[in-house]
Amino acid sequence: MTSTxxxxxxxxxxxxxSHIDAKYVENVNNYYINNETIVINPHMWDxxxxxxxxxxxxxFSSTILKDITIEKAQALILIEVKDTTNIGNIILxxxxxxxxxxxxxxxxxxNTSELPYPKNTPLWKSPQDDxxxxxxxxxxxxxxxxxxxxKQSFVVKLNLWFAPSHTNCFIHNKHDFIEIHTEIFGTGRMQKFKAQDYGTLYEDMLMSPGFTTVVPFCQVEENNQYIYPWHQYYADTDCIWMAIEYHPLAKA
Structure with missing residues (x-):
């Protein structure tokens, strides 16, 4: 007897x-998108x-869809912004x-020369899901x-971030996972730097709702090592964005 x-x-x-509805959908087949929804493809197949x-x-990209059917996908992340009134209250x-x-x-x-994280940075994080x-x-x-x-197996971990306008979210370069980001609300930037110094900015990637950073910033090395440039998120307006993290599963 076979199972499907x-x-x-x-x-x-x-x-x-109350502000955002978020779903992860697997084994997608003729899935109808009713309301305006940010649709993210977290897989390497179109x-x-x-x-x-x-x-x-x-x-690894995204778009905004409404009143259309997704024919087929291995997995999708669906984000619907339901109510923008007082959306900053999402942090409550x-x-x-x-x-x-x-x-x-x-x-x-x-002995490190790396700058410490400023604890008064107005940056909030949601719960994270596997x-x-x-x-x-x-x-x-x-x-x-x-x-x-x-191919290698990864756990996809998802969470939202919120920052008010004109927030530097801290220049850093260490992650033990691969990450991309999707803009949900407001406009911001993913930025790269030559050093942990705002004066060394060399790339400014503009982020508007529905946009995903298709290519991760990191370089993959052996033994699940990921080499990142100095980078940060900067909020031009009040912003909500989603981190999509790929955490390698240990081999049995």
Missing amino acids: LAYNVEKQLSFSG VSVGQPVRNIIPA EQGWFLLGDTIEDSPSNG AGIVEIDPYYMTRQAQTPGQ
Whole structure:
């Protein structure tokens, strides 16, 4: 007796609330998008969108759709902004916290020249979900390879961030995962720097709602090492964006 995997398996994400509805959908087949929705393809295979003219959502990218059917996808992240009135109150919803409240003080005798995180930075983080597991080629994802090769399993972790206008969200360069970002509300920038110094900015990537940073900033090295440039998010307006993190699963 054979079993078949169910289609359109939905998982409500924990940062859904009165302002934003968020879902992770797996094994997508003829899935109807009713209201205006940011649709993110977290996989390395294109997503097929239906009539009137067939279209695709390329790997690791996103678009805004309404009143249309997704023909087929391995997985989708769906974000619907339901209410923008007083949307800054999202930080009062369950599980949100000021990032500075969770950062430990740097050792006073530390020898590092790296600047400590300013705890008074107005940057809030939502709860984080383990949304699902995907198999991707990380070298293809970062464009270190031109075509997909050997795949690796990653846990996709998702959370929202909020910052008010004109916020520098701190220049940093360390992650033990691969990340991309999707703009949900407002306009901001993903920025790269030559050093942990705002005067060394060399790339300014503008972010508007529905835009995803298709190519991760990092370079993949052996043993799940990810080398990032100095980078940060900057909020031009009050902003909400989503981090899409790919955490490597340990091999059995």
